[in-house]
Amino acid sequence: MTDHYETLGVARDAAQDEIKKAYRRLARELHPDVNPSEDAAERFKDVTHAYDVLGDPQSRAEYDRGPMPGMGGAGSFGFGDIFEQFFGGGRSSGPRSRRQPGQDSLLRVDLDLADVVFGVHRELRVQTAVLCETCEGAATAPGTSPERCLQCGGSGHVQRQVRSLLGNVVTSQPCGVCQGYGTVIPQPCHTCAGHGRVRAERTIPVDIPAGVDTGLRIQLPGQGEVGEGGGPAGTLYLEINVRHHDVFSRDGDDLLGTLEVSMPDAALGARTTVEGIDGPVEVEVRAGTQSGDVITIGDRGVTRLRGAGRGDLKLGVQVVTPQKVDRRTEELLRELRDRTKAPAPQLAHYRQGLFAKMRDRFRL
Template identity: 50%
Template sequence: MAQDYYQILGVDRNATEQEIKKAYRKKARELHPDHNPSEEAAEQFKAVTHAFEVLSNAEKRQNYDATGHEDGRRAGGFGGGGFGGFSDIFETFFGGGAGAGPASRARRGQDALIATHIDLEEAVFGTEKTIEVETAVRCERCDGSAMEPGTHPETCTTCRGAGQISRPVDSILGRMMTTETCPTCRGYGDVITDPCGQCSGQGRVRERISFTVKIPAGVRDGTRIQLAGRGEAGVAGGPNGDLYLEIRVREHEVFTRQGDNLHATMTVPMTAAALGTEIKIDTFDGEQAFTVEPGTQTGHVVTLRNLGASRLQGSGRGDMKITLNVSTPTKLNDEQRELLTRLAELRAEDIAHGQMESRGFFSRLKSGIDNMFSHDES
């Protein structure tokens, strides 16, 4: 008596392809030798697999429904041996793309990276930049569908919209079915018969576009700003990628940046450093004044609060730090030389001999200890 393949799988005779596949996967899991090593389960597993081979093939199923046979081949045509071939079956039906249905043509667009240059002052306060870039944009004619307007894709006649086809393979267990991507529709389940002429069926075209970007205050050289959805348009209506804008800050002729602080070096005359004065400088915030105290030496740093770069993370601004360089005159006329000589005399300065700097307390203490131990050893 011929076996009832529908009964073996536990499905109705009107079951769809997906229902048959789902039933097979459930039965196969229950009867697989790794979970049920009995001989009875092994025979049932063979029967379930053969039933699926017949009912998952449209032509064989039609012959079976009409005659009770599938092209003259009955259930039971399995060879003996172990279960090594079942690993391939499970790779086909329980892994990969099996059972996932047709694939989607839509794919996310690629991300893009471009650089833009700004001045240091723009980095301190923030700015807006108009960016121009050549990229893939959605095709206006087909609105990203990749088809001529008013047309629709046709269901693939090879796989009947499944995106996959089944074909028999010979194994130690007999003839079995394996699934693979449909070569006609490439797994999509349908075929575009009238692709858009403007984008050649891609759903996107390349164009040069421009847009305005707000660059935040405090941005640093090398910072990357992510612009979501500003990358290349997706294929066949897929989502856009992202655009990453890399900031390049040009060098300034006066100021350099260290962290959130701005640094500069200023030369002051020897007389101004000696007598003290008020100096005005140009900053990004306009003209600012600061005091040079009498007796200022080279290397002294003047700090101007809150005149540095804005903090990108947080609030407030850094400082501006001005390092003073006291300039000693190199060319003197007779009158100037006489005046400086008179000044040295008034200050009782020995201009013929320098004065060595005294060592610090800890340096002298270390020398004393070293000498003490050297005497003990002798």
């Protein structure tokens, strides 16, 4: 029986908010859209099931009142299992292989916003464990091979008879001479010292798709570290980090920016050209535009990660009021205020939807 608390990686007395945060973190890491491996899919199911139980206070309370995992019922140990685990019944599982799977690696990749919009090709240089070219993973000097261990006869295990409360019991344990491999290497490879792998710098070509965002991980199977004895390489994970841009920020597939407009242009309307993330963009400011209005230019945002087309470029208007004016300009502004019968300053209704969309932009 799997312990749901262990599945989510939280303590049994964790608060509901901690459980929710742990689930969201694991779901982002294991979701099939991000991590397509079979192992991740199985773990994602386990994590989802654990949260279904622990995420609801009532079902969590019922779960906590039940038997502790591993203390009874399906999946618990009986006396025979304990005896077999500790004493082995004089049997062994045979020698272990020198070829071991390599470890996974994690590499952070910094991208500019322009890289995210269209995707980018990178040549990544990483320090990792690679196959030894001298012995090609065999771990032995060229022209030699491992020899059968004389201590264990090639089984990888030795047996001992010991006295216990249950009488004389035969135990099996890894051979101390060959470390359980069943063979010894009289002449290790001089390049890798008998490991079958060496540390070296590799260059890995990677095509990073458009639409990725900070925190997303790209999975590259077989590009991690080569295992001991020339074992299969693990997985290299690329964790994306998008650098801050001085002009634009991102909201999903949309790009957000601020367009400063003079008072006359806001009142009369104007056309202008601004430099977008991928070249010039024609922008029309309609007559009567107010601060906080949003001008949307379609298909000039970020290329969608899964799907066709691009998001929008959204420019929040900021009407710029001159801080210093000469006498003639002041006279004209007073005349404008009188002719338009401009009302005195007053509170207006809070525009929540617009503020929510543009608040990150105006914080820069």
